[in-house]
Amino acid sequence: MKIPSLASGYDVVVLGGGVAGCVLAARLSEDPGRTVCLVEAGPDYGPRQQDWPGKILDSRALPREDVWERHTAFYRIRARVLGGSSCINGAWNTWGSHADHAEWTHAGGARWSAGALEPYRLRAVERMRLRTVPDPELSDWARAALTAARELGYPEVDMGTPGPPGHGRPLLNSLDGLRWNAAFAYLDPATRARPNLTIIGGALVDRLSVRAGRVTGARVLLDGRPVTLAAGMCVLTAGTFGSPAVLLRSGIGPAAHLAETGIRCVTDLPGVGANLSDQPGVFVPLTPTDGLNRALAAKESAGELYVSRMLIRAAGEFCPDGAWDLHLLPTAGPPLFGSLPPGQYEAGVSAFLMKPVSRGYVRLRSADPLEPPAIDPGFLSDPAGRDLAVLRTGLRKAEALAAVMKPLAGPAEAAPAHTLPDSRLRERVGTYWHPVGTCAVGPADDPRSVVDGEGAVHGVAGLRVADASILPTVPAANTQLPVLAVAEMLADVLRG
Ligand SMILES: Cc1cc2nc3c(=O)[nH]c(=O)nc-3n(C[C@H](O)[C@H](O)[C@H](O)COP(=O)(O)OP(=O)(O)OC[C@H]3O[C@@H](n4cnc5c(N)ncnc54)[C@H](O)[C@@H]3O)c2cc1C
Incomplete structure (x- = not known):
């Protein structure tokens, strides 16, 4: 595969092409002066519906296609495809309560209030073509x-x-039985045609390159071969299970756990992979x-x-x-x-x-990016x-x-x-499949927190996290619409 700008690098590399990754790549590439590369481990089926597997398109069932692990515990199920879990989910959209937003504002500041997020919720509703049943x-x-x-x-x-x-x-991103996923919604033909946007499917992010406390790019396995993508900034959007795993492989996480897995600690951040909350x-x-x-x-x-x-x-x-x-x-x-x-x-x-107080974790079993992480949702x-x-x-x-x-x-x-x-x-006990919290938003002096209210990772320059993993608490809602709205908000922050 020929990848434009591989040698010179990109202004922004977005790591993980799921719900949040599609939003970030689309919004950040609206500025023609910014080069953006979106990296996804799973396939990119492109903008035409006829090139997608029928089961992924059919919103009457929950498909088990294009997932990370086929035979696994139900709570581990997550998509591995451009569009992320919006390609395999129930296509339901709901919103949380005022109490949820009070928790979020406490952790992330005024940007996380219901009022401040409202314009972003509306943007997501429009782009995802949400409509009531x-x-x-x-x-x-x-x-x-x-x-x-x-x-x-x-x-x-x-x-x-x-x-x-x-x-x-609920509101649905389902149009007469067609699951209208985030890749269709945000990476339409016109967006994909932008010369400053590169999309790379089939590329597994191994770890970030960090020099003197600053992220300078990411090492990915492309067709099994290691390739380094240089970046002015990396935005991690690999989801609640994927994002902490990438941070841990990069040496950003709890020092004791990194020592167990033989990974050199770059930044001791105890909250990485902790605080997992699912419904x-x-x-x-x-x-x-x-x-x-x-x-x-x-x-x-x-x-x-x-x-x-x-x-x-x-x-x-x-x-x-x-x-x-x-x-x-x-x-x-x-x-x-x-x-x-x-x-x-x-x-x-x-x-x-919807508002469990129990917490679980995501940890590495080894430094090997091909080995799935250990996940315990901590239910009840x-x-x-x-x-x-x-x-x-x-x-x-x-x-x-x-x-x-x-x-x-x-x-x-x-x-x-x-x-x-x-x-x-x-x-x-089963799950509603709404895990969050493994890179939680919060003040730098809170040992559970990983990013600030703008998604910037505490103590590491040039790095943001912008997906479901940063939600400090799970809202009393299905998480897709909240994740879309937060990603829209963080894209605006990055656009300045
Ligand atoms: C079965 C199921 C049903 C659900 N039903 C609903 C529902 O009806 N309504 C609702 O609101 N929510 C639902 N959800 C939850 C919703 O889909 C998620 O909240 C949302 O997708 C989270 O977005 P995200 O961007 O954080 O992660 P994702 O959408 O999961 O995207 C993460 C992306 O990163 C990629 N990635 C991960 N690691 C790497 C790596 N190392 N290298 C490269 N790429 C990587 C993944 O392949 C994936 O494409 C459901 C989820 C599941 C699994």
């Missing part, structure tokens, strides 16, 4: 859930803004009636069956006034994992813990058991919703999920 995409199950939520007293709310707890339909959830299975199975089959044969199209944001016992810390998610359709005989479907309601691990308590509250609320929807699906289990012993709940 249209009526034809509602199954009988989703319609019944909307009615049941009203009956239970949850007010209707706009899921794209902070507002109060309540029920509603665990438990599914309450129900048995669909024959009538519901028939209605779902009819919807499927019309090509309009979507497993989930509404949600409830609800408050547990520790939740600040006006906020929510639970998502209740009714689903009905083909199972996420495995399969059922034709004409039969899986139905149920999940309760997701807080010693006081607060996360388990709130999850049980969520399950009680999920079961109350299911009780109202009983004419369509009855209980599938003898004991209600909220009464299960802790050990059984732990076994059943």
Whole structure:
């Protein structure tokens, strides 16, 4: 592959072509005087839909194509393709509460308030073509859930803004079944035609080149061969698992962990890879009636069956006034994992813990960039058991919703999920796939923090991080829209 400017380098090299990486590359290359190179480990399928795998485009299911590890724990699943996890995700978009933004402002300053992020949220909504779930995409199950939520007293709310707890339909980056990913949205043909933008797919970032406390470029494996890309600035956007791994391989991270892996410590930053926060959830299975199975089959044969199209944001016992810390998610359709005989479907309601206090980590197993990192999401691990308590509250609320929807699906289990012993709940825990926090924003004197409010890495010049890893706490939301908005904001900061 011939790479323009390889010898002379680039003004900015963006490392990781996912949701945030696509935003950064597109926005920073708007200035024709700035050369930008976007590096992605997975393939670049280009701007034309017909060149993409059908499964990646089909928003009715969660694909397992173009992922880092095919057979792995569910919480490790993440995309390896230009467009990142927007190519394999549920295409749902929601926004966090005012309490989330109070936490973020405390960590990152005024730029992180809901008001300051609003113009960037709107930019992302427009670019990703987000729109509310249209009526034809509602199954009988989703319609019944909307009615049941009203009956239970949850007010209707706009899921794209902070507002109060309540029920509603999410915003979708899905256009009549087409998953409109961040590569389509931000790297359209006109953007790709810019002479100052280079996109390199199939290039694995090994580590940063650091000289005298300044990043001067990145070493990548291109078709297995090491190549060094010189850069005036590197912006790391390899995601919550990828970004801390690149920093650690570069000697930026906790000194003791680097010593264990035989990596020379360049900057001792204990927060790198710590503070991993993801949203665990438990599914309450129900048995669909024959009538519901028939209605779902009819919807499927019309090509309009979507497993989930509404949600409830609800408050547990520790939740600040006006906020929510639970998502209740009714689903009905083909199972996420495995399969059922034709004409039969899986139905149920999940309760997701949106504001867990438990924390996990990402660490290296070795300095080898080809070896996947060790990841522990730390689900339900807080010693006081607060996360388990709130999850049980969520399950009680999920079961109350299911009780109202009983004419369509009855209980599938003898004991209600909220009464299960802790050990059984732990076994059943799944994820909403919204990991954040492994390069968290915060003041330089906070040992957990890695970057400042502008994404600049503490103690290292010429380096920013701008993806989900920098969110200091997980918002009470699906993370794609918050990551897009934060990336838009940081692109503006870098453009000056
Ligand atoms: C299965 C699944 C379902 C989800 N569903 C939803 C949903 O419905 N709604 C929602 O809001 N959010 C959802 N999410 C979360 C959302 O997709 C993420 O929050 C978002 O993609 C994070 O963006 P990012 O830029 O931080 O990381 P990513 O989008 O994951 O991008 C990181 C990119 O960096 C690349 N990379 C990593 N390491 C390297 C390296 N060493 N060298 C080169 N490239 C590298 C990766 O290949 C990837 O392309 C889901 C996630 C998953 C996995």
